[in-house]
Amino acid sequence: MSVSVSIHPVASRPDPRAVLTLLxxxxxxxxxxxxxxGAVSAGVPLQGRxxxxxxxxxxxxxxxxxxxxxxxxxxxxxxxxxNEPTRPIPSGRIPGTWGLGIAVGWSLLCVVAxxxxxxxxxxxxxxxxxxxxxxxxxxxxxxxxxWVGNATVGxxxxxxxxxxxxxxxxxxxxxPWPVLLLALLYxxxxxxxxxxxxxxxxxxxxxMGIGSLPVRLGAPGAARVAVAVMLVAQAAVVALLAAxxxxxxxxxxxxxxxxxxxxxxxxxxxxxxRALWLSALGVPFYVxxxxxxxxxxxxxxxxxx
Numbered sequence: 001m002s003v004s005v006s007i008h009p010v011a012s013r014p015d016p017r018a019v020l021t022l023l024x025x026x027x028x029x030x031x032x033x034x035x036x037x038g039a040v041s042a043g044v045p046l047q048g049r050x051x052x053x054x055x056x057x058x059x060x061x062x063x064x065x066x067x068x069x070x071x072x073x074x075x076x077x078x079x080x081x082x083n084e085p086t087r088p089i090p091s092g093r094i095p096g097t098w099g100l101g102i103a104v105g106w107s108l109l110c111v112v113a114x115x116x117x118x119x120x121x122x123x124x125x126x127x128x129x130x131x132x133x134x135x136x137x138x139x140x141x142x143x144x145x146x147w148v149g150n151a152t153v154g155x156x157x158x159x160x161x162x163x164x165x166x167x168x169x170x171x172x173x174x175x176p177w178p179v180l181l182l183a184l185l186y187x188x189x190x191x192x193x194x195x196x197x198x199x200x201x202x203x204x205x206x207x208m209g210i211g212s213l214p215v216r217l218g219a220p221g222a223a224r225v226a227v228a229v230m231l232v233a234q235a236a237v238v239a240l241l242a243a244x245x246x247x248x249x250x251x252x253x254x255x256x257x258x259x260x261x262x263x264x265x266x267x268x269x270x271x272x273x274r275a276l277w278l279s280a281l282g283v284p285f286y287v288x289x290x291x292x293x294x295x296x297x298x299x300x301x302x303x304x305x
Contacts, residue, residue, distance in 0.1 A: 018093035019102060024069040028061030031161040033287055034186070035060040038165025041179045041294040043302015049169065055116060056168055060161045063113055064125060067106035068132030068156075072143075074099040075136040083204035107133075120172035124164040131156045146213035146222075150194035151187075158290075159187030176301045178244065182237060182293050189233030192226035193283055199223075199275035214272075223271035227264045231257065234289060241296045249296030253289040260285050 014022075035056050039046065046053070073080065073089055077099070081090040088094040094102070107129050114125040134140040135152050143149035162183035166175035174180075198205070198212035199219065205212045213222035234257050241250040263282040267274045 012095065014088070014094040014098050014102075018088040022070050022073055022088045022094060022099065022102065023062075023066035023106070025062075025066075027069055028065045030190075030287070031065050031157045032057045032061040034158045034161035034183075034290065035165035037290045037294040038162035038167075038175075038179070038183065039169045040165075040291065041162070041182065041297045041301070042166040042169040042175060043298045043300075044169050046169075052117075052168060055113070056121070056165055059110065059114055059117075059121070059125060060164070063106070063110045064128050064132070065157070067103060067110055067129065068135070070099065070103040070106055071132050072136040074103050075138070075141070079201070079204050079208045079210065082207060083201045117168055118172045120167050121164065124160060124167070128156045128160055131160075143210060143212075145211050146195070146198065146216055150191045150198075150213070153194050154187045154190030158190040159183040162186065162290075178240070178297050178300050181240065182297055185233045185236050185240075186290055186293075189230045189286065192229035192233075193279065193286065195222055195226035195229075196275045196279040196283075199272050202272070219271045220268075223268050223275075227268065230260070230286060231264075234260075234286070237289070237293050241293065244296070244300045246296040246299065249292050252292045256285045256289045256292070 036053070039049075039053055039056070073087060077087075077089045080087040085091060089099045110125050110129060111122065114122045131152050135142045135149055142152045160183075163175060163180065166179050166183075167173060175183075195213045198214050199222070201210075201212070202214045202219070204210075206215050213225060216222070217225065234253060238250045238253050238257070241247075241253070260282050263278055267278040267282070
C-alpha cells in the first residue's frame with residue numbers, strides 16, 4: 001500500500017532544532033554503551049587512551065547512530081506520516097530533500113571521522129553504515145521483515161559496537177573469542193529490545209506493509225518472543241561467566257535478570273500498553289548486565305589488567 005505524503009515546507013532550510021530531532025539523541029546511548037563495554041572487555045589498561053575512547057564513543061553515537069536515524073526517517077517518511085506525523089520530515093520542519101541530504105552528509109562525515117582509528121575502525125564504520133542503509137533503504141529495506149530487521153539493528157547497536165571498542169583498544173585486531181561470544185549473545189538479546197520498540201507503530205506498519213514482529217505474530221506472540229530472546233541470551237552469558245570461573249559476575253547478572261523478569265511478567269499481560277514502559281525501566285537492567293559481563297570477561301582475556 002502506498003501513501004502519498006505532501007510536504008509543505010515552511011522555510012527553504014531546516015530548523016536546527018528539527019535536525020537535532022531527526023538525529024534522535026535519545027537513541028545514541030545503546031551503541032555508545034556497547035562500545036564502552038567492548039573497550040572494558042578487551043582486558044588492556046584504559047589509562048592513557050582517553051582520546052581514543054572519546055573518538056570511538058562519538059563515532060558510535062552522535063555520528064553513526066545519528067546517521068542511521070536520519071536514513072531511517074527519510075525512507076520512513078510515509079510511514080511516519082501515519083504513525084508520527086509530527087516528525088521533522090512529514091511535518092515539513094525539514095523541507096524538500098534536506099532529509100536525504102542530511103542522511104548522506106552525516107554518513108560521509110562518519111567515514112572521515114573514523115580515519116584516525118585505522119583500518120579496523122573504518123571497516124567497522126563502513127559495515128555499520130551498510131547495515132543502516134540496508135535496514136531502511138530499498139531495495140533491501142530489512143525492516144520489512146521483523147526477524148531480519150531487528151537482527152540487523154541488534155548486530156550493529158550492540159555486537160558491532162562492542163567488537164569495535166575491544167578491537168580498537170587491542171591495537172586494531174580482532175578480539176579473542178570470549179569477547180566475541182559475549183558480543184554475539186548481547187546482539188541476540190537486543191533483538192528482543194528492538195521488538196519492544198515496534199509495538200507503538202503496529203497500525204501504521206500494518207497499513208504500510210512493514211512486517212514487524214507485532215504485525216506478524218500479533219502483540220501477545222511478539223511479546224513472548226521478545227521476552228524469551230532477552231532471557232535466553234542473558235542465561236547463556238551467566239553460564240559462560242560461571243564456566244570461566246567468574247561466579248560473582250554471574251550472580252550479579254542473575255539478580256539483574258530477576259528484576260527484569262518481574263517487569264516482563266507485567267508486560268506480558270498488556271504488551272501494547274507496556275512495551276515502552278518495559279523498554280524505559282527494564283532495559284537499563286539488561287544493559288547494566290552488559291558492563292558486568294564486560295568486567296568479568298576482562299579478567300579472563302587480560303588476566304585482570
